[in-house]
Amino acid sequence: MAIRLGDEAPNFTANTTEGDLTFHDWKADSWAVLFSHPKDYTPVCTTELGYTAKLKEEFDARNVKAIAVSVDTVEDHHGWVGDIEQTQGTAVNFPIIGDPDRTVAGLYDMIHPNADSTLTVRSVFVIGPDNKVKLTLTYPASTGRNFDEILRVIDSLQLTAERQLATPVNWNPGDKVIVSPAVSDDEARERFGDFEAPKPYLRYVHP
Ligand code: BEZ
Numbered sequence: 001m002a003i004r005l006g007d008e009a010p011n012f013t014a015n016t017t018e019g020d021l022t023f024h025d026w027k028a029d030s031w032a033v034l035f036s037h038p039k040d041y042t043p044v045c046t047t048e049l050g051y052t053a054k055l056k057e058e059f060d061a062r063n064v065k066a067i068a069v070s071v072d073t074v075e076d077h078h079g080w081v082g083d084i085e086q087t088q089g090t091a092v093n094f095p096i097i098g099d100p101d102r103t104v105a106g107l108y109d110m111i112h113p114n115a116d117s118t119l120t121v122r123s124v125f126v127i128g129p130d131n132k133v134k135l136t137l138t139y140p141a142s143t144g145r146n147f148d149e150i151l152r153v154i155d156s157l158q159l160t161a162e163r164q165l166a167t168p169v170n171w172n173p174g175d176k177v178i179v180s181p182a183v184s185d186d187e188a189r190e191r192f193g194d195f196e197a198p199k200p201y202l203r204y205v206h207p
Contacts, residue, residue: 002109003136009034009127010107016067016095017077023067024131026095031064031158032127033150036110036120038141040072040080048122048144049096050088055147062154063129066094071105071120074098115140126154128161159207163191168204179203 003010009032011024023034035052037045052066059066070077077096085091097104105111110120122139134157139145156167164180171177179188181201188195192205 003125003133005133005136007133009125009131009133012104012107014069014097014099014104015074016097017074017081017092018095021095026067027065027127027131029129031062031129031154032125033059033064033066033154034069034108034123034125034127035066035145036069036105036108036123038070038116038119038122040070040076041083044142044144045070046080046084046087048147049092050084050090051147053084053088053090053092053094055151056093058151062151062158064154067097068094069097069099069104069110069120071099071102071118073100112138124150126150126157128157163207165192165205165207176204176206179205 009023011022013020013022037048039045049068052068077098081092081096099105102111105120108123108125110123111118112121115121119141122141122143122145124135124137124145125133126135128134135153137145152172155173156171159177160166164183166178166180168178179192179195183191188203188205192207196204
């Protein structure tokens, strides 16, 4: 069954390029980005994994761990990682799960048979410190994902997790944010100071 926002991220044990791990233990109380790529030694995936490796400092600053999965073996991954380093100019600094028996792909519904009966689509799951799924994305094999957007979403998720705020269209860190409709005007003033209110239900504050 499809995984929905708020569901607990399924736990699994897996063989990876960084050794065997149990997902929830490996993740512990960090955030995690679990993302699938359809196949090793393919061009789009090569660029995605290289770019994700380059974001390590950004992920670390946000307490986020990245982990990739494909239905190829860890032995294949080890060979391919050399190509990624050579062509993308960075070492892969996160684990890649070998999933030839499709255990993880099945748990996370990453194979969409009408797209491809054996390979995964490009799924992304952002998982919070509470192990709950906070964001899902699904892209086709032919379209590389925008990992800057994934970072931007994590910034929004982290900002809004603890405070009754929401982020507007095309928000970026530093931009004004929206006060949740559940917060009264008095509470909003108390918590966030003065706000702009072009409509009673549209209240902006600078966090
Ligand atoms: C790619 O990563 O380039 C790719 C993988 C599977 C199908 C199509 C493209």
